[in-house]
Amino acid sequence: MVLRTASRLVVSFAITSRNARSLTTGSTVVSRLNDSSLLDWNKESSSSLTSFPVFDPASPGTVLAEVQSVDAAEAIEKSKDALASWRDDTTASFRSTCLSEWSRLVKSNSEDLAIIMTLESGKPLAESKGEVNYAATFLDYYAAEAIRPTGAGGGFMVPSPFATPSGGPKGNVLAVQQAVGVCALIAPWNFPMAMITRKAGPALAAGCTAIVKPSELTPLSAIALDNLAKQAGIPSDVFQVVTVSTEETPSVGELLATSPHIQKLSFTGSTRVGKLLMKQSSETVKRLSLELGGNAPFVVFEDADIDQAVTAAMASKFRNAGQTCVCADRFLVHSSVHDIFVEKLVEKTKAIKVGAGIEADTTMGPLITLQAADSVLEKVRAAIEEGATCELGGNRLDGQFFEPTILTHVSTESDIWKTESFGPVVPVVKFETEEEALTIANDSSVGLASYFCTENLSRVFRFSNSLEAGLVGVNEGIISSCVAPFGGVKESGLGREGSHLGLAEYLETKYVFINS
Numbered sequence: 037m038v039l040r041t042a043s044r045l046v047v048s049f050a051i052t053s054r055n056a057r058s059l060t061t062g063s064t065v066v067s068r069l070n071d072s073s074l075l076d077w078n079k080e081s082s083s084s085l086t087s088f089p090v091f092d093p094a095s096p097g098t099v100l101a102e103v104q105s106v107d108a109a110e111a112i113e114k115s116k117d118a119l120a121s122w123r124d125d126t127t128a129s130f131r132s133t134c135l136s137e138w139s140r141l142v143k144s145n146s147e148d149l150a151i152i153m154t155l156e157s158g159k160p161l162a163e164s165k166g167e168v169n170y171a172a173t174f175l176d177y178y179a180a181e182a183i184r185p186t187g188a189g190g191g192f193m194v195p196s197p198f199a200t201p202s203g204g205p206k207g208n209v210l211a212v213q214q215a216v217g218v219c220a221l222i223a224p225w226n227f228p229m230a231m232i233t234r235k236a237g238p239a240l241a242a243g244c245t246a247i248v249k250p251s252e253l254t255p256l257s258a259i260a261l262d263n264l265a266k267q268a269g270i271p272s273d274v275f276q277v278v279t280v281s282t283e284e285t286p287s288v289g290e291l292l293a294t295s296p297h298i299q300k301l302s303f304t305g306s307t308r309v310g311k312l313l314m315k316q317s318s319e320t321v322k323r324l325s326l327e328l329g330g331n332a333p334f335v336v337f338e339d340a341d342i343d344q345a346v347t348a349a350m351a352s353k354f355r356n357a358g359q360t361c362v363c364a365d366r367f368l369v370h371s372s373v374h375d376i377f378v379e380k381l382v383e384k385t386k387a388i389k390v391g392a393g394i395e396a397d398t399t400m401g402p403l404i405t406l407q408a409a410d411s412v413l414e415k416v417r418a419a420i421e422e423g424a425t426c427e428l429g430g431n432r433l434d435g436q437f438f439e440p441t442i443l444t445h446v447s448t449e450s451d452i453w454k455t456e457s458f459g460p461v462v463p464v465v466k467f468e469t470e471e472e473a474l475t476i477a478n479d480s481s482v483g484l485a486s487y488f489c490t491e492n493l494s495r496v497f498r499f500s501n502s503l504e505a506g507l508v509g510v511n512e513g514i515i516s517s518c519v520a521p522f523g524g525v526k527e528s529g530l531g532r533e534g535s536h537l538g539l540a541e542y543l544e545t546k547y548v549f550i551n552s
């Protein structure tokens with residue numbers, strides 16, 4: 037394992053002279069960008085606004101930028117006022133063109149966007165580049181969906197507009213799909229661009245207006261997306277980004293969840309906050325999409341191709357240092373292939389290069405905060421105290437870096453097994469029968485992703501049918517795509533994002549009876 041620290045991360049607050057400049061960006065960020073105007077952030081407000089720091093996860097305590105907060109109440113007013121013109125006065129074709137142009141700009145600025153994302157989220161540059169492209173796919177996908185009669189083109193599962201005789205002696209039934217209205221979109225730090233476009237793409241395509249609240253840990257990615265949206269011709273009140281500090285977040289969350297002017301709330305983040313927003317939203321009976329936490333099982337059967345299983349396990353587990361809601365989190369390996377799987381996984385994992393994401397040869401970055409690194413360490417130590425064997429890693433490195441870790445003989449009662457680790461830890465448990473693997477895999481209050489490796493076709497159907505999860509990867513560790521319906525069951529959430537089903541989340545069905 038190689039630990040690399042970031043190359044000099046000196047922050048001098050270089051941009052304060054221009055009047056009313058509301059994003060003060062450290063030289064580390066600006067000097068790396070081809071176009072520093074991506075981070076322009078001049079917000080006007082009738083109230084005095086605060087600002088908050090954005091930190092570099094690769095260098096604890098280093099401030100990358102000082103970002104001005106945005107007044108959420110004013111944003112709601114603007115969004116409400118902009119709704120009718122966007123929903124009723126623009127054509128679907130115009131909205132489609134705006135989304136396509138936004139995507140084109142995202143792609144043509146991908147180098148800068150990846151740098152911004154890496155600096156504030158910590159993920160390696162190659163992963164950030166992958167996410168920028170992934171983010172653009174949602175804009176392209178929903179640009180294409182937008183031009184179809186709303187909701188009709190997506191396929192048989194989306195309710196389509198229709199007209200039919202009433203079924204009675206007279207009259208006709210007409211059913212139409214309409215934009216839900218003003219939408220609040222609350223996004224997390226771990227995929228700071230793709231989780232925004234996955235929500236905003238279908239919202240804008242459907243004719244809704246959108247207020248995005250990014251994570252306070254990664255507002256720069258959202259600011260850059262906002263600037264490109266404006267360049268693409270999306271009116272500034274139709275798509276707004278509301279940056280707020282950690283301290284302001286609970287009250288702004290409550291405002292978005294309780295405002296009678298907001299018709300829908302879409303949230304990606306922890307199950308804890310999802311439950312809170314669900315309670316708060318009940319006051320106004322909002323439409324809800326909740327993409328919450330997971331604790332994905334990864335099952336390796338005795339008939340699996342072990343090399344393929346190891347590749348899939350690595351891809352799923354170590355993506356974004358294990359900070360992905362669909363990361364494999366609980367490894368169940370048949371006793372007959374346990375030792376060879378672990379041996380091969382340990383060998384491959386040793387090649388991971390831990391370091392600052394901005395360094396070209398880094399393959400795993402830091403965790404997002406010191407608290408996150410502490411929490412992973414605590415769970416690893418507790419698991420070892422409860423009898424687990426540490427096959428690799430097990431330690432926190434400098435700052436927020438954590439060693440890729442493999443634990444065997446893990447107790448299924450331990451915290452590392454029962455709760456989402458959100459870190460680069462592989463806990464392994466042996467099993468003997470398919471029934472036993474299924475029981476352990478489904479023994480969780482959440483059900484987002486799940487994975488299994490087998491060469492047996494009937495088992496593929498049988499086991500995937502029985503897993504209590506919204507997503508199933510068979511012999512594959514990365515299964516996210518704009519064309520696939522993404523979402524969980526149980527306490528992992530409500531609704532689906534991506535695919536034509538993602539558009540349906542932003543549409544209401546209205547039925548009109550016409551007397552004849």
Ligand SMILES: NC(=O)c1ccc[n+]([C@@H]2O[C@H](COP(=O)([O-])OP(=O)(O)OC[C@H]3O[C@@H](n4cnc5c(N)ncnc54)[C@H](O)[C@@H]3O)[C@@H](O)[C@H]2O)c1
Binds near residue numbers: 224250288305309362
């Ligand atoms: N299902 C998914 O698609 C998905 C995707 C990413 C992350 N996650 C989950 O999110 C968790 C990690 O992300 P996190 O630590 O950023 O989660 P988090 O819930 O703390 O934060 C997510 C977002 O919610 C905001 N937030 C926090 N408290 C809030 C409140 N009281 N009211 C309104 N908004 C509030 C944050 O500012 C951020 O924008 C993990 O559990 C992970 O599984 C799920």
Ligand SMILES: O=CCCC(=O)O
Binds near residue numbers: 230359360362516522
């Ligand atoms: O972390 C959550 C989303 C990541 C993905 O879309 O695969």
